[in-house]
């Protein structure tokens with residue numbers, strides 16, 4: 414201890430702490446699970462009940478809602494930009510290549526918004542609804558539960574080009590890593606969040622390049638041969654690219670760690686899935702093996718990574734707005 418410092422905090426330290434608090438505010442770190450505790454205390458239960466109800470007629474909806482939050486957060490940040498419909502001034506993200514005829518669940522989000530507005534008018538953002546719907550979906554499908562940081566506000570713009578740059582199933586591992594790094598997410602986040610492919614469906618067109626002529630007229634060598642045969646019969650050459658396939662052939666609608674054991678048996682559906690383990694020298698491989706060996710370690714990491722993803726550039730304070738209709742900027 415230097416002679417000048419005493420046991421009481423120096424003014425310089427107070428200033429430093431103050432500056433750090435300011436920086437955290439600026440970076441949006443003030444999202445809080447209790448954000449609506451006085452203005453809409455029951456919001457989580459309301460979201461969960463509409464999600465559960467939707468599942469009654471749509472076994473796939475848990476997966477679809479989880480993916481919606483991902484496709485929102487990676488474009489501009491978690492600001493519900495993906496929900497905006499096309500107008501003369503908005504180029505909607507809904508028709509971007511990764512989303513068009515692929516992302517679904519918009520009607521369920523509308524139903525959630527209606528139920529939430531009934532209980533707490535003008536208070537809860539569409540961006541927070543997406544984060545809450547993802548958590549409810551994962552948990553209702555058998556996955557973990559976590560407390561969702563809240564307080565995001567809704568954006569007033571969309572980015573078609575940003576949506577066209579979402580991670581693609583044909584991306585190399587290096588490309589996936591750079592797209593995750595660009596939004597502040599790590600290798601561990603990439604592996605844990607890819608584990609969301611433990612439920613839901615993918616069209617033949619997202620992986621059929623692996624089945625017939627991946628390289629030199631041969632299929633992808635990292636595909637299990639019996640799985641290859643199954644996929645070829647579902648996705649014949651010249652057939653419809655729109656046929657749906659389970660992302661997780663072992664337990665298609667359950668949120669568990671089978672995605673990772675599938676990768677160990679070379680049963681990853683997308684090239685971007687199998688690359689996490691099969692790319693030679695992949696830095697992600699040990700994490701895949703660890704999640705394959707321990708569902709609880711996957712669940713803990715997945716929850717943390719969903720919080721990390723949900724923290725991508727949120728609008729807070731007086732930025733943005735609380736949309737009254739998730740599909741439209743207020744007053745438009």
Ligand code: HEM
Nearest residue numbers: 476477480483515580581582606609613614615616619685
């Ligand atoms: C790592 C990069 C990723 C790539 C390249 C990727 C790619 C894809 C593709 C191509 C599909 C099928 C779409 C279709 O055929 O219509 C899909 C589905 C899905 N993705 Fe991803 N994804 C990635 C990461 C994620 C993340 C981070 C999440 C969520 C945390 C996620 C959740 C899902 C879910 C749940 C489905 C099924 C949706 C449904 O059935 O409606 N994905 N993904």
Ligand SMILES: *[C@@H]1O[C@H](CO)[C@@H](O)[C@H](O)[C@H]1NC(C)=O
Nearest residue numbers: 455456458459460461462463
């Ligand atoms: C909270 O919402 C759920 C689902 O809509 C409902 O069943 C429950 O009665 C609500 N609780 C309160 C205290 O309003």
Ligand SMILES: *[C@@H]1O[C@H](CO)[C@@H](O)[C@H](O)[C@H]1NC(C)=O
Nearest residue numbers: 507508509510512513514515
């Ligand atoms: C989106 O899909 C529809 C078919 O449902 C197609 O008519 C339209 O051209 C597509 N939009 C874009 C921008 O590719």
Ligand SMILES: *[C@@H]1O[C@H](CO)[C@@H](O)[C@H](O)[C@H]1NC(C)=O
Nearest residue numbers: 625626627628629630631650
């Ligand atoms: C496979 O693809 C290559 C290059 O994309 C092409 O030159 C070749 O003709 C294709 N082979 C078959 C059997 O389709």
Ligand SMILES: *[C@@H]1O[C@H](CO)[C@@H](O)[C@H](O)[C@H]1NC(C)=O
Nearest residue numbers: 637638639640677678679680
């Ligand atoms: C292919 O899948 C089967 C069934 O899951 C598994 O027993 C076998 O080990 C897998 N082969 C490879 C090379 O991973």
